[in-house]
Amino acid sequence: MSTHKIKFTEIPAKLPYPVKYKAALSTAHSEIITYVCEHYKGTKAYRDQVIGLINTASYIILNDNSFTLKIPDPFVDIDTNANRFALGNLFIQPRIVEWDIEPVESKSEPEPKAIPATVAASASEDFIPTPKENIYLKGRTIPRFDPDDVWLRTFINGEEFVMYRSLPIVPEIQRDVTVTTDVNRCTSSDLLKLYPNVLIKTRAAALYQPCESLTCLDDLGMVLPILDFTEDQLIRNIIEYPHFYHVERYVDGDWEKFYKRIEINGELHDTMEVWDSLPDSKRIPKSAEYIKDYVIRRYLLERDILHIDHKYPMWGSLDPFITLFMPAADYKRYGIDDVVATARTCVTSRVSWYQTRNPILRQAGLV
Amino acid sequence: MLHGQCERHICDNACPDYVEPIYLLERNGLLNIKYIYSLSSKEVSKATAILHKADSGLFTVISDDTIRFSNILSYCAVCENWQGNRLHCNVFHLNYSNHMDNIQRSWNYKETPESLEYAEIWIQTAKILIISNLDYIKFGDFQAQTLLNLIHNRSSNSLTTIVVTPKINTLVGNGVFFDRLKSLLSEAVIKT
Numbered sequence: 254m255s256t257h258k259i260k261f262t263e264i265p266a267k268l269p270y271p272v273k274y275k276a277a278l279s280t281a282h283s284e285i286i287t288y289v290c291e292h293y294k295g296t297k298a299y300r301d302q303v304i305g306l307i308n309t310a311s312y313i314i315l316n317d318n319s320f321t322l323k324i325p326d327p328f329v330d331i332d333t334n335a336n337r338f339a340l341g342n343l344f345i346q347p348r349i350v351e352w353d354i355e356p357v358e359s360k361s362e363p364e365p366k367a368i369p370a371t372v373a374a375s376a377s378e379d380f381i382p383t384p385k386e387n388i389y390l391k392g393r394t395i396p397r398f399d400p401d402d403v404w405l406r407t408f409i410n411g412e413e414f415v416m417y418r419s420l421p422i423v424p425e426i427q428r429d430v431t432v433t434t435d436v437n438r439c440t441s442s443d444l445l446k447l448y449p450n451v452l453i454k455t456r457a458a459a460l461y462q463p464c465e466s467l468t469c470l471d472d473l474g475m476v477l478p479i480l481d482f483t484e485d486q487l488i489r490n491i492i493e494y495p496h497f498y499h500v501e502r503y504v505d506g507d508w509e510k511f512y513k514r515i516e517i518n519g520e521l522h523d524t525m526e527v528w529d530s531l532p533d534s535k536r537i538p539k540s541a542e543y544i545k546d547y548v549i550r551r552y553l554l555e556r557d558i559l560h561i562d563h564k565y566p567m568w569g570s571l572d573p574f575i576t577l578f579m580p581a582a583d584y585k586r587y588g589i590d591d592v593v594a595t596a597r598t599c600v601t602s603r604v605s606w607y608q609t610r611n612p613i614l615r616q617a618g619l620v
Numbered sequence: 621m622l623h624g625q626c627e628r629h630i631c632d633n634a635c636p637d638y639v640e641p642i643y644l645l646e647r648n649g650l651l652n653i654k655y656i657y658s659l660s661s662k663e664v665s666k667a668t669a670i671l672h673k674a675d676s677g678l679f680t681v682i683s684d685d686t687i688r689f690s691n692i693l694s695y696c697a698v699c700e701n702w703q704g705n706r707l708h709c710n711v712f713h714l715n716y717s718n719h720m721d722n723i724q725r726s727w728n729y730k731e732t733p734e735s736l737e738y739a740e741i742w743i744q745t746a747k748i749l750i751i752s753n754l755d756y757i758k759f760g761d762f763q764a765q766t767l768l769n770l771i772h773n774r775s776s777n778s779l780t781t782i783v784v785t786p787k788i789n790t791l792v793g794n795g796v797f798f799d800r801l802k803s804l805l806s807e808a809v810i811k812t
Contacts (some may be wrong), residue, residue: 394626395664395699400654414631420658431625499627508629569627612631 258351259339262286269342271586281310281320288322292346295356302328304347308335313341314581333353340454342472346380383449387426388576389499390606397421404433408618414613427577430603432611444596445581455496457542466536470472472579477543478536479551482558485486492587493573497549499610501568511567512548517616519564522549537544569609641702647742648694648713655688656695667696671748673810676778678771680808682785689750690784697748712746715741717756720763728735742769744780752784759793764801771804 312335397420419431581592
């Protein structure tokens with residue numbers, strides 16, 4: 254949700270309603286606005302209740318329920334679960350609302366109730382956005398493990414290697430996932446906590462700058478045209494793979510950056526040498542960040558959608574949803590409804606990412 | 621230590637990611653202290669907050685359990701500073717009471733023991749020096765003066781010195797230098 258102020262009466266026009274819920278949300282919010290215009294008290298407590306009610310309406314509708322404005326006391330059931338975590342971009346904070354209506358002298362109205370602390374807290378100015386470090390693939394700076402819980406003991410070339418179970422056992426943030434993480438120990442609640450509470454832009458900055466003739470989404474960045482894949486497929490690919498970290502290929506006895514060469518019809522070509530001959534390159538700026546993104550995404554789309562078995566595959570695994578970069582509600586906006594399963598996939602993808610790259614597990618022949 | 625998230629291509633004893641942190645953990649006597657590897661998030665946050673505030677100069681941390689907290693602080697400092705240390709002692713945890721004993725014992729020897737010489741080098745050059753066990757000393761002029769000189773030399777070189785101590789008024793000692801030391805430590809207390 255933008256931090257620019259929006260006028261109270263323009264909320265239905267300014268909020269980024271998902272297509273599926275647009276009609277219901279617009280109707281509910283308009284109904285609330287109409288009611289408030291006729292009963293507005295002008296106090297902070299009243300304003301907080303109104304915003305709490307709008308967020309509650311959003312929450313109810315996004316959960317596929319119908320919202321009804323309860324007259325004469327519409328503020329009776331403000332839902333404390335209607336917070337930024339649940340609503341994502343649809344969440345409204347009181348401080349960004351410009352009240353462009355005048356107080357009305359009330360005849361008989363129930364007194365505003367005290368705002369539940371959790372609703373006040375979620376709408377408060379002390380909201381702390383999830384740090385981007387929480388979703389890094391690189392591990393925590395200060396590793397923790399249980400020295401009494403041996404996860405693996407193995408011998409490689411006659412030398413003993415011991416790996417201990419990492420802590421916390423249930424990851425608190427995405428970065429806590431390691432080779433020893435067991436997703437089966439995570440409850441649904443644990444998995445939902447892995448989502449950040451704000452959108453975190455994970456791609457290179459250049460990919461968020463609008464470019465002529467290319468689709469650029471505020472939250473996902475540039476949608477690069479790749480072969481004959483549809484825009485929906487390309488958008489889904491960005492959501493599943495929001496960033497690339499240490500993507501390599503093992504060729505001719507050595508590791509190289511994946512984007513250095515591109516595989517076309519089973520043959521590897523130097524990317525910069527063939528770039529101009531690629532049909533897609535006519536529409537994509539010839540700059541490093543675009544080219545890197547194109548090469549890797551093209552490989553993933555060919556692998557996942559066309560099921561091509563590449564002759565020169567990526568080193569290690571790279572599975573979908575390896576990083577969750579936006580609140581759960583925003584995933585729902587893009588049609589990914591089962592957010593718990595998606596978070597579970599995130600954990601398993603990360604475990605696989607680490608395990609397939611871990612030198613001890615590889616040298617011991619365990620992956 | 622970092623096995624759970626290691627993505628290096630090869631694993632062997634020459635790997636810097638293995639050697640550099642192990643060297644520092646060994647120097648600081650942390651290898652066999654189990655509890656520092658299974659710290660709570662809260663303990664880690666507290667220690668890293670102190671390390672990030674303590675940037676060059678003298679800082680005093682008041683703790684009820686100085687030994688435990690100084691070990692935690694040393695471990696966190698090693699984790700944050702091991703990279704690129706090239707086997708130099710970037711982080712050194714000085715047990716001050718032991719150090720005083722070693723100095724006094726060395727007066728009986730013909731030559732200064734090698735371990736004491738190395739300790740002096742690390743005290744002067746470590747990027748982060750953590751000093752503990754002040755509560756196990758009775759400060760006379762010599763003990764207080766040595767510590768004051770150490771603090772002064774390191775501050776002059778913009779190096780970070782963190783003293784982990786119980787409440788300063790519980791330290792035992794007498795003399796002008798001891799009073800000066802207490803005053804210096806009090807002024808440098810970090811609020812946690």
